[in-house]
Amino acid sequence: MDIQSLISSLVPGRSFADLGGLWGTTNERISVALQAGAAAATMIDHQPLGNELWQEFDAHCARLGVSGYVSIQGDLDDPDLPHRLGQFEVLHCSGVIYHCPDPFHSLRQLRRLTGRHLLLGAMTVPEQVRNAAGAVDFSEGRMLALPALRGGALAVMQRHFDELHIKIPNINAPEREPWVLPDGMPNYSPWWWLFTVETLSAMAEAVGLRVVGSFESWAGYAHYIHCEVPE
Structure with a gap:
């Protein structure tokens, strides 16, 4: 399993958001979701709208022929963010959680933003x-x-x-x-935490998510955890 294939299998007809995916353009997932038939796609990042990173992202999407997404400036740890944005049926968040000083708060925020599926990517260490x-x-x-x-x-x-x-x-x-x-x-620039995929999975379950699978990424230096919101 890889993250592009998983997103493509989950998003047709569903709302999708990529939280914190603005840095660079090679790891954004908005284009993957829209090309796979997502009903709507939203990029959320703390960077000020219109700055160089947003411009690079827009240019990247234009080169791919991708349009129709929504761009929102937002901070994951802002308690008001879930009230402001509501929920997304599929939420992707990678490379963020180990930069968060209070990871349990950040995971609770992700839980509040997730309607059905959370795809959580993080650098991990061996046991x-x-x-x-x-x-x-x-x-x-x-x-x-x-x-x-x-x-x-x-x-x-x-x-x-x-x-x-x-x-x-x-x-x-x-x-x-x-x-x-x-x-x-x-x-939020430095890494604050080092944890294993097993520990991060247990933390996700502690905030009310159900982990249904995980897989390696970046040659095993990182993992994705596929979580669902229990019905």
């Missing part, structure tokens, strides 16, 4: 990370909060991501990201 720097155990619900990452665990995860050739601020990249912005609000 056991072992290398020359030592070992970190992520089994049985263990997670790492990156603001607290230091010492031996930091060395292990630095080596882990170095070996994957992935550079992450506050772990193994030369630049660092502040956890709090100058206005006192949390910074």
Whole structure:
């Protein structure tokens, strides 16, 4: 299973939204949904409408001959967002949840926005990370909060991501990201959490979603979790 095929199987005649899919253009799913027969499609992102990223997205869709979608500026963690937007029968959200300081709140928000299917994509780690720097155990619900990452665990995860050739601020990249912005609000740019697909699945179920399947993406460095809203 891959995410394009799953979206294409779920969206015909249904409303679809891609939340947080604006960064770049290669991972947006609006075009996939509309080409597969979605009744409506909405891109939701916190970026200000009309900025360079929105312009790139619009140009990308135009090249594909895709039109008729709705563009909305919105913050997943805004408590008013579900009241403002309502629900989407199929909601796609990838590359977002591990950037959220309070993932349970963010998952509850996704639950409120989902009418039937939530396709949740996230970077994940194995249950056991072992290398020359030592070992970190992520089994049985263990997670790492990156603001607290230091010492031996930091060395292990630095080596882990170095070996994957992935550079992450506050772990193994030369630049660092502040956890709090100058206005006192949390910074959503850095990764805040490391978790396994099993832990993320259990978290989704804890907020009232039913996990019906999961599969690897990005050569196994990430996973998608397919959740449904119980009837």
